[in-house]
Amino acid sequence: MGSEATKYRCVQCGHGIGTLFVQYSPGNIRLMKCERCKSVADEYIECELMILLIDLILHKTKAYRHLLYNVLLQETVDCEDDFGNAEQGLLWKSALGFLALDAYRCLILAEAEGGGLPSFTWICRKIFADVFVGNFILFSVFIVGVRSSLTIQAELSRWKDLMLVILISSYWKIFLFAMMIWEFPSSVVFIVDAFVLSSNAIALKVITDSTTKRCIMGCFAAHAAKFLATQLWKWCCSRVV
Numbered sequence: 001m002g003s004e005a006t007k008y009r010c011v012q013c014g015h016g017i018g019t020l021f022v023q024y025s026p027g028n029i030r031l032m033k034c035e036r037c038k039s040v041a042d043e044y045i046e047c048e049l050m051i052l053l054i055d056l057i058l059h060k061t062k063a064y065r066h067l068l069y070n071v072l073l074q075e076t077v078d079c080e081d082d083f084g085n086a087e088q089g090l091l092w093k094s095a096l097g098f099l100a101l102d103a104y105r106c107l108i109l110a111e112a113e114g115g116g117l118p119s120f121t122w123i124c125r126k127i128f129a130d131v132f133v134g135n136f137i138l139f140s141v142f143i144v145g146v147r148s149s150l151t152i153q154a155e156l157s158r159w160k161d162l163m164l165v166i167l168i169s170s171y172w173k174i175f176l177f178a179m180m181i182w183e184f185p186s187s188v189v190f191i192v193d194a195f196v197l198s199s200n201a202i203a204l205k206v207i208t209d210s211t212t213k214r215c216i217m218g219c220f221a222a223h224a225a226k227f228l229a230t231q232l233w234k235w236c237c238s239r240v241v
């Protein structure tokens with residue numbers, strides 16, 4: 001974990017900073033400036049949540065830096081208790097949400113392929129292949145690939161931190177909920193997939209010192225490995241049956 005002197009990050013340049021604001025009285029704060037780039041270190045402290053959401057959707061690296069370093073990392077460090085730690089809880093919750101949304105994605109595609117919902121056994125097999133096998137490969141490639149070929153910031157270098165970064169940056173999957181309410185063509189699923197990939201790439205860029213191109217290629221490789229693994233699994237199952 002980072003030292004107390006660099007507990008937070010400047011959202012503009014990523015430079016470490018000890019504190020983001022000074023509070024004089026309730027509601028009266030002064031935002032600190034970054035020593036390196038001389039701009040306000042984290043303007044999102046005073047912004048509405050909606051501004052942060054819009055900037056995340058627009059893939060602004062400063063919004064990702066605020067979320068990953070100045071919110072997520074701080075919560076997981078500050079809320080540690082005797083019963084485990086907050087990161088563990090957040091990791092499980094986001095993993096369950098991620099898997100549930102991925103399972104729903106499978107159902108949408110299965111329904112579109114067959115013109116209706118197929119049998120229960122078929123659904124279970126497909127969900128196992130796409131959700132569990134596919135994501136196991138996805139996360140393995142991400143974690144092994146990132147740790148071996150990219151330089152990760154020390155605060156987020158553990159495999160659990162990396163998993164959490166990938167899960168949180170896959171928030172685009174929430175938009176699949178919209179498909180429960182409104183009728184969309186199933187191809188929208190692939191548009192959501194593309195945004196998940198690009199969001200993963202921005203998060204990777206923020207936690208590493210790599211170029212955008214390298215991060216996009218890394219994410220593309222992980223998602224391609226997931227796709228190939230699920231196809232291979234299906235092919236093996238069809239040979240056995």
Ligand SMILES: [Zn+2]
Nearest residue numbers: 010013034037
């Ligand atoms: Zn700065």
